[in-house]
Amino acid sequence: DAKTTQPPSMDCAEGRAANLPCNHSTISGNEYVYWYRQIHSQGPQYIIHGLKNNETNEMASLIITEDRKSSTLILPHATLRDTAVYYCIVRAPQRTGNQFYFGTGTSLTVIP
Amino acid sequence: NAGVTQTPKFQVLKTGQSMTLQCAQDMNHEYMSWYRQDPGMGLRLIHYSVGAGITDQGEVPNGYNVSRSTTEDFPLRLLSAAPSQTSVYFCASTRGLAGGKGSYNEQFFGPGTRLTVL
Numbered sequence: 001d002a003k004t005t006q007p008p009s010m011d012c013a014e015g016r017a018a019n020l021p022c023n024h025s026t027i028s029g030n031e032y033v034y035w036y037r038q039i040h041s042q043g044p045q046y047i048i049h050g051l052k053n054n055e056t057n058e059m060a061s062l063i064i065t066e067d068r069k070s071s072t073l074i075l076p077h078a079t080l081r082d083t084a085v086y087y088c089i090v091r092a093p094q095r096t097g098n099q100f101y102f103g104t105g106t107s108l109t110v111i112p
Numbered sequence: 113n114a115g116v117t118q119t120p121k122f123q124v125l126k127t128g129q130s131m132t133l134q135c136a137q138d139m140n141h142e143y144m145s146w147y148r149q150d151p152g153m154g155l156r157l158i159h160y161s162v163g164a165g166i167t168d169q170g171e172v173p174n175g176y177n178v179s180r181s182t183t184e185d186f187p188l189r190l191l192s193a194a195p196s197q198t199s200v201y202f203c204a205s206t207r208g209l210a211g212g213k214g215s216y217n218e219q220f221f222g223p224g225t226r227l228t229v230l
Binding site for chain 1: 147154155156171202219220221222
């Protein structure tokens with residue numbers, strides 16, 4: 001599975017959009033981009049995933065560049081409860097196993 | 113649904129002791145995994161299972177055993193605990209193949225077990 005690169009930390013003002021970048025320059029054609037977050041040592045929580053097209057759900061939007069070498073997770077109106085570590089993961093569907101390889105992620109702090 | 117449950121929440125062991133971390137899910141998910149998370153680090157996969165009776169190794173399997181006799185349960189055994197196994201352990205489950213559309217992609221994580229080995 002392709003490796004990802006994320007900034008170690010970011011700050012965002014409460015109420016503003018939080019844009020979290022992820023670089024995955026070695027991604028291959030059948031690999032999806034997933035985002036999870038982990039709030040203060042709880043179990044990670046799924047946010048969103050995508051392959052080529054931009055995706056949106058009730059939590060966030062995922063923007064994937066046309067060459068698929070990078071993506072951005074957007075939290076449209078960050079709240080204090082969005083303070084967490086955000087993990088960007090790329091992986092291909094596999095017949096066996098559901099391995100997700102987590103890196104160290106981006107620690108997002110939402111500032112009042 | 114209770115989701116993914118893990119017991120115990122906290123455990124302290126002495127070097128050389130053995131114990132089993134319990135994980136159960138009530139969502140009828142096929143796929144289950146065990147991860148460990150060391151301070152300041154991301155999660156690393158220990159073992160996983162694609163269904164009852166089938167298990168395989170992840171990134172860091174040494175020192176751990178697993179079995180999957182039922183769909184619901186996926187216990188993790190430490191045969192002879194070492195201080196290097198001090199960590200937070202998370203269990204996760206997924207309904208199906210982790211790719212493609214829909215909720216087949218979402219991993220549900222338990223609350224974790226905080227293990228200290230002295």
